[in-house]
Structures are given as C-alpha cells and as structure tokens.
Amino acid sequence: MESSKWTEEEIQKQLEKMPSVKDKRSRELIFHEIEGRLEESKLSKKTTRTWIMPGLATACLLAIILLLVPGTFIKNDVSAPSLHEKPKNNTLVRKEKDEVKEPSPAPEPKQSKKTVRVEEQKKPAAPERSVKPSGPAKPEPTADPPVQRYKVKVPEPSTASIMAAVESGKYHPPMTKTDLAEQMSAGKSVVTVAYSDEQAQFVVPVSFLVNGKGTYADKVQNVLGSFKPERVGLQPTMLNKAKLKEKEGAVVVDLPPGSVSSAEEALLPKILGYTFAYNHEYSNVKFMTGDQPGYKFSNLGPKEEMDITKNSGGANFLYTSPSGDEFLVDSNATSFAGSAGSMQAALDELSKGYKDQKLMPAVPEDIKLTASSSGALTTIRVEGNGLKNDEKTRKMMDALLMTAKNYGSQSVSVTNTNLEAIGPYDLEQPIDNLVGVNFMVVK
Amino acid sequence: MKDSFDRLYEEYHHSLFQFIYYMVRNREAAEDIVQEVYIKVLKAYEAFEGKSSEKTWLYSIARHVTIDWIRKQNRRKKKLLFFTLSENENELVDQQSLPEELVSQKESVKELYHALKKCTIQQQQVLILRYIQSLSIAETAAVLGWTESKVKTTQHRAIKGLKGLLDQTSGLEEEWKDGIV
Numbered sequence: 228m229e230s231s232k233w234t235e236e237e238i239q240k241q242l243e244k245m246p247s248v249k250d251k252r253s254r255e256l257i258f259h260e261i262e263g264r265l266e267e268s269k270l271s272k273k274t275t276r277t278w279i280m281p282g283l284a285t286a287c288l289l290a291i292i293l294l295l296v297p298g299t300f301i302k303n304d305v306s307a308p309s310l311h312e313k314p315k316n317n318t319l320v321r322k323e324k325d326e327v328k329e330p331s332p333a334p335e336p337k338q339s340k341k342t343v344r345v346e347e348q349k350k351p352a353a354p355e356r357s358v359k360p361s362g363p364a365k366p367e368p369t370a371d372p373p374v375q376r377y378k379v380k381v382p383e384p385s386t387a388s389i390m391a392a393v394e395s396g397k398y399h400p401p402m403t404k405t406d407l408a409e410q411m412s413a414g415k416s417v418v419t420v421a422y423s424d425e426q427a428q429f430v431v432p433v434s435f436l437v438n439g440k441g442t443y444a445d446k447v448q449n450v451l452g453s454f455k456p457e458r459v460g461l462q463p464t465m466l467n468k469a470k471l472k473e474k475e476g477a478v479v480v481d482l483p484p485g486s487v488s489s490a491e492e493a494l495l496p497k498i499l500g501y502t503f504a505y506n507h508e509y510s511n512v513k514f515m516t517g518d519q520p521g522y523k524f525s526n527l528g529p530k531e532e533m534d535i536t537k538n539s540g541g542a543n544f545l546y547t548s549p550s551g552d553e554f555l556v557d558s559n560a561t562s563f564a565g566s567a568g569s570m571q572a573a574l575d576e577l578s579k580g581y582k583d584q585k586l587m588p589a590v591p592e593d594i595k596l597t598a599s600s601s602g603a604l605t606t607i608r609v610e611g612n613g614l615k616n617d618e619k620t621r622k623m624m625d626a627l628l629m630t631a632k633n634y635g636s637q638s639v640s641v642t643n644t645n646l647e648a649i650g651p652y653d654l655e656q657p658i659d660n661l662v663g664v665n666f667m668v669v670k
Numbered sequence: 671m672k673d674s675f676d677r678l679y680e681e682y683h684h685s686l687f688q689f690i691y692y693m694v695r696n697r698e699a700a701e702d703i704v705q706e707v708y709i710k711v712l713k714a715y716e717a718f719e720g721k722s723s724e725k726t727w728l729y730s731i732a733r734h735v736t737i738d739w740i741r742k743q744n745r746r747k748k749k750l751l752f753f754t755l756s757e758n759e760n761e762l763v764d765q766q767s768l769p770e771e772l773v774s775q776k777e778s779v780k781e782l783y784h785a786l787k788k789c790t791i792q793q794q795q796v797l798i799l800r801y802i803q804s805l806s807i808a809e810t811a812a813v814l815g816w817t818e819s820k821v822k823t824t825q826h827r828a829i830k831g832l833k834g835l836l837d838q839t840s841g842l843e844e845e846w847k848d849g850i851v
Contacts, residue, residue: 232778233836235829241782242801246771250687250701254679258672261708268709648672 251413253406255651262650266618398553398618399433399459400625401661403651410436417663418446420454421501421560422461424546427490428584429561431461431546431554432501434663442473443508454667460548464498465491474513477532478503481515482522492526493562500535501560506663510536540633541566542576543626544586553622554665555629556586570598570605570634577626589626596627603637604657609644621650625661628652632660674715675708682725685803686732692798693736695787697769703739707732726812729805733795733813740791785835793828800825 250257402410407417418437421430435454437446448471456463465488470481480499487495503509513532514522521531541558548554558564558573564581567573574596580588590596594611607627614620624641631639638657641649652658686707691700710731722730772783786794792814799810800821807825811818 233833235833238782238829238832238836239801241779242786242797243804245692245779245783245802246769246775247684248688248691248700248769248771249684250704252701254676254683257679257683257705257708258675261675261705261712264705264709265712651672653672 253402253409255403255406258651259400263618397551398622399665399667400621400650401434401555401629401664402666404659404662406651407662414438416446417506418443418450419501419505419663420447420450420466421464421498421505422456423464423491423494423498424585425460425462425549426584427462427494428563429546429556429586430464430494430497430501431548431556431665432505432560433459433461433554433665433667435667443503443506444471444473444478447471447502458550459552459667460550461552461554464494466498466502473509476509477511477513478509479513479515480522481518484516484523487522487524489525492524495524495527496533496535497560497562499533504535510534541630542573543589543629543633544577544580545589545622545626546586555589555626557629557633558586559633561586566633570600570631570636573630573634574598574607574627577630589622591623594623598631600636603635604640605631605634605636605638606640606642607631608642614644614646614649616646616649618650620646621652624649624652628658628661629664636660671712674712678708678711678728682728686728689729689798689803690732690736691769692786692802693794694739695769699739703735704732706735710735722812723809726809729799729803729809729813730815737791781836781839782832785832785839788835789828789831792824793831796821796824797828797832 402417410417415436415438417434419432419434421432423430433454433456435450437450439446439449441449447466451463451467451471465482465486466480468483468486472479472481491498499512503512511532512535513520514530516522521529523529541560541564543555543557546554546556557566558576558581559566561581561584563584567576577590577596578588578592578594580586591611591613594609594614597608597610599606599608627641628639638659640657641652641654644654646654648654683704687700687704690703690707691697694700694703707728711728714731768780768783772780786797789797795814796810799805799813800807805813807818807821810816811821814821816824
C-alpha cells in the first residue's frame with residue numbers, strides 16, 4: 228500500500244477551496260416562507276392551548292383511576308372497619324360509594340381514553356407512530372421535548388421535502404421584478420403555461436422558472452412534458468398532446484387529429500393566449516395536424532392560424548383547486564365572464580367574484596378601491612378597516628396588482644392602508660409590475 | 671421585519687446556508703433550517719444586546735438549530751432501525767449528499783467532502799467554520815461557546831483525523847487498483 232497523497236497542509240488548503248453551495252431560492256420566496264411559518268407558529272400556539280382541556284381530562288382520568296383502583300387498597304388499609312360493615316348492607320355501601328364518587332366511573336374513563344388516543348395521534352410524530360403501533364413509541368414525546376416546543380417542521384431527507392413543498396406551497400404568488408432580475412442573472416427565464424380547472428370553465432395560467440436556452444416554444448414543450456398539473460388540482464389541455472415549435476416568429480402547434488374536445492375548444496383562444504402571449508412572446512399561432520397545415524376543429528371548423536394577442540386581462544380572483552392549491556385567475560380567462568371596461572370597473576369587481584364558478588373575491592366586501600392614473604403610474608386608494616400584513620391581505624395585493632397590470636399600469640402606488648408593507652410589497656413607494664402569475668416552485 | 675430580513679439576507683444568507691448545508695448535507699433540510707434560523711433571529715432581534723458580534727450570534731443560532739436537526743435525525747434513524755425498516759431509508763441523506771457544486775470537482779475534493787462527514791460533529795463544526803467559512807479562531811470560539819484553546823485543539827485533532835481517514839481511502843483505492851479487494 229502506498230503512502231497517502233494528502234498532507235495536513237494540503238487538507239487545510241483544500242478545505243479552504245471547498246466549493247460554495249448556494250441557496251437557489253429567491254430572497255422573496257424565503258421571506259414569504261418565513262412569514263408563512265411565523266403564521267403557522269402563531270396557529271400552533273393556539274392549538275397548543277386546545278391541549279389544556281384534553282390535558283385536564285387526562286389528569287381527571289388519572290385521578291379517577293387512582294381513586295378507583297388503588298382506592299380499594301387504601302380502603303383495605305386505612306378504613307378497615309368499614310369493610311366489616313360491608314356485608315351487613317351491601318346496597319347501602321354502594322350508595323355511599325356513589326355519593327362520594329359522583330361521576331359514574333365506568334363510562335368516563337372510556338371516553339377519556341378515547342380522547343387521549345385521538346390526541347396522541349394528532350401529535351407531530353404521528354406518522355411514525357402510525358407505522359409503529361404501540362409500545363416504545365409512547366415514551367418518545369417526553370424524551371424529545373424540543374419537537375413539541377418549537378413545532379419545527381423537520382424535513383426528512385427526501386419524502387418530507389416533497390411534503391414540505393406541498394404544504395407550504397398552497398398559494399402560488401406572482402413574482403416581483405426584483406426577484407425576477409435575480410433569477411435571470413442566474414440564467415433562468417419565465418415560462419407561463421395555461422391549464423384548465425376541473426370543469427373546463429376557465430384557464431389557470433401557471434408560471435415556471437426554467438433553465439437553459441432554446442426558443443420559448445421549446446421551453447413550453449419542456450414544461451408540458453415535465454409538470455403534472457393534476458398534482459396541484461389542475462387539468463392538462465390539448466397542448467399536452469401537441470408538438471410545439473417556433474417558425475418565422477410564430478408558434479406552430481401540431482395537434483394529433485381529434486385531440487381537441489369541444490369543451491376545450493371553448494377555451495382554445497385563452498389556452499393559447501395565456502401560454503404563448505402572456506409574456507408577449509408570440510402574437511400568432513399556426514396549427515398543423517401531423518405535419519399538414521391547419522387543424523379541423525369540431526365547432527370552429529378548419530383553422531390554419533389564430534391571433535392570440537387579445538386574450539388576457541380583467542379582474543383577478545382566487546381559485547382553490549381540489550388539491551387545496553390557490554391560484555389567481557383573470558376574469559378574461561373564463562368562458563363565462565369578460566374583462567371589465569375600465570380599471571375602476573375591474574377594481575369594483577374584485578370584491579365580488581364569481582362564487583358559483585368557484586372564483587372567490589380576494590378583496591373583502593367592505594374594502595373600497597379607487598384608482599387614479601398618472602402616466603404609467605396608477606394610484607389605488609384603499610378605504611376600509613382591518614387590513615393586516617398577513618397572507619390574506621397579501622393575496623388581495625396580488626389580485627390588485629395583477630388587475631392593474633392588465634389595464635396597462637407599469638407601477639402601482641397603494642395608499643391609505645395604514646400599513647408600511649404587505650408581504651413583499653413596500654407600500655411607501657410605487658410597486659413595479661409583477662411578473663408571471665401562480666409561480667410553481669418545483670423543488 | 672422585512673427590512674431586518676433584507677439586511678441579514680444581504681450580509682449573511684449565503685454564508686449561513688453554506689455552513690448549514692455542509693453540516694446537514696441535504697439541500698431541502700438546509701433550506702428549512704435556514705428559515706428556522708431566520709425565524710429565531712427575527713423573533714429575538716429586538717433582544718439582541720450586541721454583546722457579541724452579530725455575525726457570531728447568527729452563526730451560533732444556526733449551529734444550535736442545525737445540531738437539533740442532526741440529533742433529531744439520529745433519533746429517527748435509531749427508531750427506524752428499532753422497527754427494522756429497510757436500511758435504505760436510513761441512508762437517504764448520504765445518497766443525496768453530493769451537491770451539484772461538487773459533482774464536477776476533482777475526485778480528491780469529493781474524497782475530502784466524504785471524509786469530513788466521518789469526523790465528529792464538533793470537529794466538523796470547527797473545520798467548516800474555520801476553513802470553509804473562514805472564521806477566525808476567536809470568532810469560532812464565540813460561535814461554539816468554547817475557549818480559543820479548545821478550538822485550536824479540536825482543529826488540530828480534526829485535521830489529523832481527516833488525514834487518517836483520507837489515508838485509509840487512498841489505501842483502499844490503491845488496493846482496488848491492485849485487485850486485492
């Protein structure tokens with residue numbers, strides 16, 4: 228065996244040169260997650276309070292058991308004389324016992340035991356305990372108090388990270404320009420792809436940060452091939468069956484014959500518009516069917532191309548998909564509503580929504596919004612009480628900013644909120660347009 | 671809160687993340703832990719008296735949260751072994767341990783990275799803080815709450831230990847080449 232190539236000096240030098248490992252998330256995303264966790268910890272404090280009652284119940288149960296079980300021994304020892312009286316009048320003794328121990332002992336412990344078991348299952352370590360039915364799992368909580376104290380969401384190497392992504396990513400906010408600049412400097416770009424809701428009533432645009440070069444059409448094709456919208460409660464569209472390529476400044480959508488359902492057809496311009504013109508990449512789509520020009524739609528008839536520039540806009544609402552993920556949806560992305568005629572009209576719509584179609588207002592009903600514009604700057608005055616810098620108000624801000632963007636605003640000044648900041652937005656200065664929408668953080 | 675976060679992020683985020691990453695060797699875990707550190711820091715920010723430097727205070731919090739995580743993982747591993755779940759599950763961390771940044775590095779760097787993991791937690795902390803994070807002896811002592819001489823001793827032993835580990839690895843490689851193993 229030869230001697231080592233390493234000397235102590237070399238080790239020290241090499242340690243100093245170890246590669247730098249960087250956090251790939253944006254600052255805003257990290258801050259957003261921290262805010263979410265802080266709120267979570269507030270909630271968990273509240274839930275710990277709910278332990279008081281089960282705790283008391285458990286204590287009572289233990290007291291009752293102590294009274295009942297060892298009580299008989301105590302009686303054997305201490306009040307021995309009464310034992311001699313027992314045979315004389317058994318029923319009387321029973322009555323006396325009943326008077327002393329008012330709560331009927333039999334049913335109560337059963338109920339309490341049940342609640343104790345249920346509470347045990349609710350503890351943070353529950354998943355592990357569910358795998359391991361009994362015994363050694365029970366002493367763990369006392370042996371491991373920090374977990375309960377901090378309620379730290381401890382990531383388990385691989386599976387838990389997926390869980391964390393799902394748990395923390397229920398709302399998918401748009402991105403600020405500053406964040407985008409940071410991402411772009413890291414070689415990333417934004418791709419937005421439209422998916423549809425379960426009932427195919429509207430499209431939900433979803434934005435992604437992607438690496439690499441290639442045309443926008445190539446990037447969309449990559450996203451379509453790798454992201455499963457069902458994971459977040461959305462439905463794929465005909466684009467998932469199409470081949471895409473860029474040709475002479477337009478995007479070519481090559482569809483297999485019969486791949487577009489009539490329900491999808493109603494949303495066709497919106498699916499194409501939100502996918503290929505949302506970030507102003509293309510203005511025209513050319514259809515092909517297996518390398519032949521044109522596609523024969525069942526309702527629209529044969530079509531060789533489509534203008535896709537006028538298919539976005541309107542007021543923004545919140546849609547909660549069956550998976551519980553929340554998305555912002557434009558009124559113009561629906562098959563049942565269009566864009567309001569002016570920004571003020573759209574702002575008025577924000578607090579109404581289309582509740583029957585599951586598009587909920589992101590702005591509370593008692594908030595009144597008034598818009599005024601000066602060049603590309605829009606000022607939105609907020610009238611109403613009770614705004615807090617929390618998740619709910621952040622969603623309201625996103626809906627408001629996205630709506631203003633849809634009406635040509637470049638930056639928005641939000642006034643009269645009595646808040647310095649909401650989520651990532653500093654209210655003391657105009658906020659630049661947001662980029663993309665419903666960003667999907669794929670870990 | 672946002673302002674404080676922005677400033678801390680600007681000045682320390684990458685160093686803190688790197689320290690945590692080298693300790694836990696799992697990106698998702700490091701992301702979660704660094705967030706937990708910010709939460710603790712932001713909650714305690716008002717109470718920070720400035721008796722120590724902000725940098726060592728932050729590292730000290732990061733170290734505590736990271737060590738808590740490592741202990742929790744170790745307990746979890748023991749539990750998994752107790753309940754005879756497959757060994758593979760326990761090895762998830764190690765399987766994922768080579769970061770992208772290291773994939774393209776020389777074999778010797780990878781060897782060192784793996785050997786570092788085999789040192790004791792105390793030695794790892796000292797080596798990471800001293801060499802990868804370039805903290806001074808005094809700063810490292812402040813972060814770890816040790817005396818400077820303890821830092822020096824641990825550092826000396828850690829380097830010796832690493833050399834021993836790397837010697838073994840090199841020996842094994844030679845044996846593989848010779849077809850002995």
